[in-house]
Amino acid sequence: MAVVTPESAAQNYDVIVVGSGAAGGQSAYTLTMDGARVLMIEAGRDYDPRSETPMFQTPDAAPLRGAGTPDKPFGFFDATIDGGWSVPGEPYTNASTEGGRQFKWWRARMLGGRTNHWGRISLRNGPYDFKPRSRDGLGFDWPIAYEDVAPYYDKVEMLIGVYGTNEGLENTPNSPEGVLLPPPKARIGELLARQRGRSIGIPVVPAHRAVLSRALDHRSLPAKLHPGNAKAQRVLSEDMQNRAACFWATACGRGCAIRANYQSTTVHLPPAMATGNLDIVTKAMAREITVDAAGRATGVIYVDKTTGREHRASARVVVLAASACETVRILLNSKSALFPNGLGNSSGLVGKYIMDTVGASWGGNIPLLEDLPPHNEDGAGGDHVYTPWWLYKEQLAGKLGFARGYHVEFTTGRQMPQAYGAYGNDAGGRTSYGARLKEEARRHFGSYVSFTGRGEMIPNADSFCEIDPDVVDRWGIPVLRFHWKWSEHEIRQVAHMQRTFADWIAAMGCVSTRSPSPDGRRSIEPGGSIIHEVGGTLMGSAPSTSVTNSWSQTWDVKNVFVADGGVFASNADKNPTLTIMALAWRAADRILDEMRRGNL
Amino acid sequence: MDRRLAIKWMLAAGAGAMLADPFALGAPGDGQAPVPPPARGYGTDPDLMKPYKPGDYWPLTLSEGERRTAAALCDVIVPAEAQAPSASSVGVPDFIDEWVSAPYPNCVKDRTTILDGLAWIEAESGKRFGKGFADAAAAERVSLCEAVAPEAPEGSALEAPSKFFRRFRNLTTAGYFTTPVGMRDLGYIGNVPMATFDGPPADLVAKLGLTDEVKW
Numbered sequence A: 001m002a003v004v005t006p007e008s009a010a011q012n013y014d015v016i017v018v019g020s021g022a023a024g025g026q027s028a029y030t031l032t033m034d035g036a037r038v039l040m041i042e043a044g045r046d047y048d049p050r051s052e053t054p055m056f057q058t059p060d061a062a063p064l065r066g067a068g069t070p071d072k073p074f075g076f077f078d079a080t081i082d083g084g085w086s087v088p089g090e091p092y093t094n095a096s097t098e099g100g101r102q103f104k105w106w107r108a109r110m111l112g113g114r115t116n117h118w119g120r121i122s123l124r125n126g127p128y129d130f131k132p133r134s135r136d137g138l139g140f141d142w143p144i145a146y147e148d149v150a151p152y153y154d155k156v157e158m159l160i161g162v163y164g165t166n167e168g169l170e171n172t173p174n175s176p177e178g179v180l181l182p183p184p185k186a187r188i189g190e191l192l193a194r195q196r197g198r199s200i201g202i203p204v205v206p207a208h209r210a211v212l213s214r215a216l217d218h219r220s221l222p223a224k225l226h227p228g229n230a231k232a233q234r235v236l237s238e239d240m241q242n243r244a245a246c247f248w249a250t251a252c253g254r255g256c257a258i259r260a261n262y263q264s265t266t267v268h269l270p271p272a273m274a275t276g277n278l279d280i281v282t283k284a285m286a287r288e289i290t291v292d293a294a295g296r297a298t299g300v301i302y303v304d305k306t307t308g309r310e311h312r313a314s315a316r317v318v319v320l321a322a323s324a325c326e327t328v329r330i331l332l333n334s335k336s337a338l339f340p341n342g343l344g345n346s347s348g349l350v351g352k353y354i355m356d357t358v359g360a361s362w363g364g365n366i367p368l369l370e371d372l373p374p375h376n377e378d379g380a381g382g383d384h385v386y387t388p389w390w391l392y393k394e395q396l397a398g399k400l401g402f403a404r405g406y407h408v409e410f411t412t413g414r415q416m417p418q419a420y421g422a423y424g425n426d427a428g429g430r431t432s433y434g435a436r437l438k439e440e441a442r443r444h445f446g447s448y449v450s451f452t453g454r455g456e457m458i459p460n461a462d463s464f465c466e467i468d469p470d471v472v473d474r475w476g477i478p479v480l481r482f483h484w485k486w487s488e489h490e491i492r493q494v495a496h497m498q499r500t501f502a503d504w505i506a507a508m509g510c511v512s513t514r515s516p517s518p519d520g521r522r523s524i525e526p527g528g529s530i531i532h533e534v535g536g537t538l539m540g541s542a543p544s545t546s547v548t549n550s551w552s553q554t555w556d557v558k559n560v561f562v563a564d565g566g567v568f569a570s571n572a573d574k575n576p577t578l579t580i581m582a583l584a585w586r587a588a589d590r591i592l593d594e595m596r597r598g599n600l
Numbered sequence B: 001m002d003r004r005l006a007i008k009w010m011l012a013a014g015a016g017a018m019l020a021d022p023f024a025l026g027a028p029g030d031g032q033a034p035v036p037p038p039a040r041g042y043g044t045d046p047d048l049m050k051p052y053k054p055g056d057y058w059p060l061t062l063s064e065g066e067r068r069t070a071a072a073l074c075d076v077i078v079p080a081e082a083q084a085p086s087a088s089s090v091g092v093p094d095f096i097d098e099w100v101s102a103p104y105p106n107c108v109k110d111r112t113t114i115l116d117g118l119a120w121i122e123a124e125s126g127k128r129f130g131k132g133f134a135d136a137a138a139a140e141r142v143s144l145c146e147a148v149a150p151e152a153p154e155g156s157a158l159e160a161p162s163k164f165f166r167r168f169r170n171l172t173t174a175g176y177f178t179t180p181v182g183m184r185d186l187g188y189i190g191n192v193p194m195a196t197f198d199g200p201p202a203d204l205v206a207k208l209g210l211t212d213e214v215k216w
Helices: A022-034 A132-136 A148-160 A188-199 A220-225 A232-240 A262-275 A324-333 A392-396 A436-444 A488-507 A575-595 B005-016 B065-075 B093-102 B105-129 B138-148 B161-176 B180-186 B202-207
Strands: A012-018 A038-041 A279-281 A284-291 A297-304 A310-320 A352-355 A357-367 A384-387 A406-411 A448-453 A463-472 A478-481 A534-536 A560-563
Touching: A012 A022, A012 A297, A022 A038, A022 A232, A022 A262, A022 A575, A038 A310, A132 A488, A148 A575, A188 A384, A188 A448, A188 A488, A188 B202, A220 A232, A232 A262, A262 A279, A262 A436, A262 A575, A279 A352, A284 A310, A284 A324, A310 A324, A310 A575, A310 B093, A324 A352, A324 A463, A324 A478, A324 A534, A352 A463, A357 A488, A406 A488, A436 A575, A436 B065, A436 B161, A448 A488, A575 B138, B065 B093, B065 B105, B065 B138, B065 B161, B093 B105, B093 B161, B105 B161
Parallel strands: A012 A038, A012 A310, A038 A279, A310 A560
Antiparallel strands: A284 A297, A297 A310, A352 A534, A357 A448, A384 A406, A406 A448, A463 A478
């Protein structure tokens, strides 16, 4: 079994998984390792990071020195192919033209989806993050608690490999001893940010990222992950030996040919394929879920993008892992006599309460970091340190004027020069050139530090997506229309970020005439631009107030599960990918149990 | 490449060649329409493993004269020094040509700025020195750059030329410092596989009064 065509796919599967990213990859991995026969439906083309990752290419080997374009928004060498803020032939719309009311939707039509290019920052939600309403009266509590998810965080971290440390900080859970890999040493700018951050009360600790700082222990981990399952242990042990440790060069955003970082295509799909239980059909656009007279899902209708022809796949269970909004689209387009408003939508809540991460950045030149002796700061191709949210007590006491926190990511160091930014100092508005420019460029290489805030957005009734009644995509499938609005909590949170970052770079010795706007509206990144959208199929404790139950299973159709970020009842500042994987593993375990019991 | 597109590009390249005499261009904004760029770029699924050079995806469109001016200007901005060669010797004029010939919105916007600016600098050189910019003496070329390096007041005669100079400078440095030669010149020494990552040199950490005592 392998990548198949619609014609060569089997008649029937145990489970259809729609999507191949963090959620789809994890679902397929867990299900196939336990013997379920799975068909994965992916809208993009097949993609192999081992042969398609431009690891050491320098920008002069790329068109336009690798600069971002509408075809490759994150630069030519970014791993994303057939993706971006717009995908040809696959539009979406926004209901409002008003400033701050738009949602930007990033998609990656390729095997592995958006896991191929992400930042690999892998943070656990903490106990507060599952019960936010109980803490401050806003948003929604999840029907599950940290303790329900913790064992799955453990498993995912052991499987994918995450570097970091246990610091015991508030609402920032430790992993069990031996689970995390050692973090890389901090870069010089990160050390300076830590020293000066401490002087103004801001902690800096090693980041958690899904990069192998050393090879995984292929002898002991498989037995911990798959107790009593000899075949799964053998498959995983073999596969872990094919993942190399990081060699401390090249940016993770390009993907990883040596499989040292997590992508669905480097971690989940190879062992799942090796079980022989996974078929993947690529360039297949899922349109709707089919149901029988009893209201049970029977399978999925998809369009073969190459031929434009429609195909049907059948299975006992359907897992939606298409990304939060694409999953909403499939559910709302699955209309039938039994479900005239779309599948799983008896509550009317499918598409409601979509959330992104709150983002803003500020930085400056740090004279102490000028003219440093050349040394290699490539490191793990991303952050080595970060700042978890540190003002829980002040916030709970009502001292901050906004309800939820943010963490801070850093950009420092002597990274490979890119085709953006000016290299001159341009003091007094004078454009530098010649020998003076060269001197300035050498002196300032690596002296610029920037802080990036990543904060929690509280779900609100004005941020949702629905089917646009007038627009269809190239295949005639109705598309999504977005509605978006930030609340004052997010706006004030961004203003706090900007003040903090300006204080912080000042504490590092930055002398800047610029200062950030005190108005968060001017600094907040547009909705969707952090590419952390979750919600739309929220899990909850009752069918009238949520779309799925605590097992990510739709209340209305018991053999349909949502494995992606759609089920998030809140969007903590912690980047969602690790939690998506943990919940997908948990849902897949439930599916396996229920199939064994004959309930599915 | 499909034939229709190829013809379109050839036409675009031909029209570019017609602008060969830079003195014919006159001052910026004289109403001459810029050459239309090609309709398509490299698409959303280019082969990332293949090395590219300017001109592989769309034709270069600067005229011979414009390229000479651009190369001379590049080398005032990034001159040859004892430890590193000049911008033109590592292909920066080709990159600038590729950039202003590309179909993407930022590039299309820059095209007008750059073509008008190159024409201005050529005309100004003719006026001041009685010869083209590339043929002017080194000191003459520098004196012209000195005139446009300061930010010019809005509405002044030098506003457009000084904006052009800033943009051209940024393209030149982007083109130069992203080459292996430029990276070395800048002090970037990464992009090599290593068995371990050892962090910053210990004496540097000490010199800045920092500590690396924590458990990572």
